[in-house]
Amino acid sequence: MRQFIRITFATLAALSISAAGEPLPTNMALIPATQYRVPYRSDSDAKVVEVKEFAIDRLPVTNGDFLEFVQANPGWQRSKVKRIFADENYLGHWASDLELGGADPRAPVTRVSWFAARAYARWKGKRLPTTVEWEVAALASEKAANGESDPEFKRRLQALYFSPACDVLPRVGSKAPNFYGVYDLHGAAWEWVADFSTAMVTGDARGDTGLDRQLFCGSSGQNGKDRSDFPAFMRFAFRSSLKASYTVPNLGFRCVQDL
Amino acid sequence: MKSIVILLSVLLQAAAFAAPACCSTNSSLPASAPTDKSIYQVETTWTSDLNKPFKLAQLTGKPQIVAMFFASCKYACPIIVHDIRRIEAGLKEAGITNVGFVLVTIDVERDTVQRLHAYREQRGLDDNWLLLRGTSEDTLELGALLGVKYKKDARGQFAHSNVITVLNAAGEIVHQQVGLNVEPAETIAAVKSLAKK
Numbered sequence: 009m010r011q012f013i014r015i016t017f018a019t020l021a022a023l024s025i026s027a028a029g030e031p032l033p034t035n036m037a038l039i040p041a042t043q044y045r046v047p048y049r050s051d052s053d054a055k056v057v058e059v060k061e062f063a064i065d066r067l068p069v070t071n072g073d074f075l076e077f078v079q080a081n082p083g084w085q086r087s088k089v090k091r092i093f094a095d096e097n098y099l100g101h102w103a104s105d106l107e108l109g110g111a112d113p114r115a116p117v118t119r120v121s122w123f124a125a126r127a128y129a130r131w132k133g134k135r136l137p138t139t140v141e142w143e144v145a146a147l148a149s150e151k152a153a154n155g156e157s158d159p160e161f162k163r164r165l166q167a168l169y170f171s172p173a174c175d176v177l178p179r180v181g182s183k184a185p186n187f188y189g190v191y192d193l194h195g196a197a198w199e200w201v202a203d204f205s206t207a208m209v210t211g212d213a214r215g216d217t218g219l220d221r222q223l224f225c226g227s228s229g230q231n232g233k234d235r236s237d238f239p240a241f242m243r244f245a246f247r248s249s250l251k252a253s254y255t256v257p258n259l260g261f262r263c264v265q266d267l
Numbered sequence: 268m269k270s271i272v273i274l275l276s277v278l279l280q281a282a283a284f285a286a287p288a289c290c291s292t293n294s295s296l297p298a299s300a301p302t303d304k305s306i307y308q309v310e311t312t313w314t315s316d317l318n319k320p321f322k323l324a325q326l327t328g329k330p331q332i333v334a335m336f337f338a339s340c341k342y343a344c345p346i347i348v349h350d351i352r353r354i355e356a357g358l359k360e361a362g363i364t365n366v367g368f369v370l371v372t373i374d375v376e377r378d379t380v381q382r383l384h385a386y387r388e389q390r391g392l393d394d395n396w397l398l399l400r401g402t403s404e405d406t407l408e409l410g411a412l413l414g415v416k417y418k419k420d421a422r423g424q425f426a427h428s429n430v431i432t433v434l435n436a437a438g439e440i441v442h443q444q445v446g447l448n449v450e451p452a453e454t455i456a457a458v459k460s461l462a463k464k
Contacts, residue, residue, distance in 0.1 A: 092412055203418075205407075205411060205417070207416075251411075253411075
């Protein structure tokens with residue numbers, strides 16, 4: 009029994025060491041360097057992008073985590089935040105500036121704007137993931153780094169994305185982690201990314217072509233080449249509907265760190 | 268004695284209003300304190316095409332017409348600048364000249380101070396115009412505040428939304444003109460209504 013425990017701990021530790029042999033920050037998982045095939049891109053975007061290795065929070069940022077942040081940074085408290093940085097629903101599910109009330113400290117924090125998420129990440133010495141980084145982490149099923157070849161995983165995801173959002177989000181880490189040891193990338197809250205504003209969607213209709221060129225210079229917005237990954241498309245469409253000051257009941261975030 | 272005092276105060280007031288139209292830091296100009304909704308609350312430091320450090324709060328005091336662009340943009344940005352000039356012309360006709368025009372580059376790598384200055388010279392942009400560059404993080408934040416989306420493609424060109432924003436004297440967004448070759452009447456009316464307040 010003791011031997012088993014020792015081996016388990018060694019493996020866990022091994023998984024937390026980066027390629028450079030540096031230990032990872034607490035509660036972060038290593039995503040190794042990889043190449044990512046971009047599903048939603050215009051003709052002038054690269055098809056495949058190189059992604060450097062990075063560390064990602066195993067868990068979404070929780071209400072409890074965010075409470076610590078606003079205690080240390082009063083300017084980000086609900087009654088003090090500047091309206092340009094967060095809309096009037098910011099942290100609406102808390103009882104007050106510094107009281108969670110009925111909000112579960114271990115549930116993902118939601119109703120936070122992009123500005124607020126970014127400020128938290130900076131406070132932690134981290135940053136928000138890019139879309140590509142988030143999607144690479146989310147590609148993994150429980151058993152494989154790339155869940156695209158796992159039809160059962162895909163089916164489960166479709167079911168998750170089609171079911172209505174929970175009124176109350178479950179505690180973080182309550183379900184099985186993915187291959188990288190990351191929890192709650194699917195089926196919990198949507199998550200902010202640093203470059204959400206690069207998702208520029210225009211319509212597919214022919215009549216929209218003129219509209220494309222009026223609204224967006226350069227490429228005519230992005231096309232969805234691979235429609236089979238509907239959850240990815242939903243995430244892409246969702247991101248393109250966001251503005252940085254929006255707070256949404258089921259939109260939270262997590263952080264990454266460069267290695 | 269009284270007439271000298273009156274004369275002096277008139278001269279002093281005249282001197283205060285003789286400050287250059289653009290980029291004035293003269294605190295005796297009528298300025299609104301940055302409000303909760305003012306984008307001038309961000310403390311980021313930018314560099315103007317005249318190579319001077321610049322904080323957005325320095326724009327306080329008069330309406331500003333703001334757009335994001337990049338110098339090597341071949342299609343939309345020249346139209347955006349042209350659209351702003353139509354607004355400028357319409358305002359001049361209406362007797363409104365106390366307005367600033369700000370272009371902020373999204374191409375932080377290539378649009379150096381020199382490049383921005385050359386852009387100004389080529390298009391004959393006068394003292395009412397200001398061209399700014401900043402860090403990529405600060406530029407992303409400003410884009411987020413203005414609702415301007417942009418993305419660099421594989422060739423280093425940018426796809427970006429075409430938005431012209433009107434800020435009031437306090438730096439609050441009061442109007443946005445979206446698209447290209449848009450008739451400026453609505454935007455001009457928005458600026459006019461600010462002058463009345």
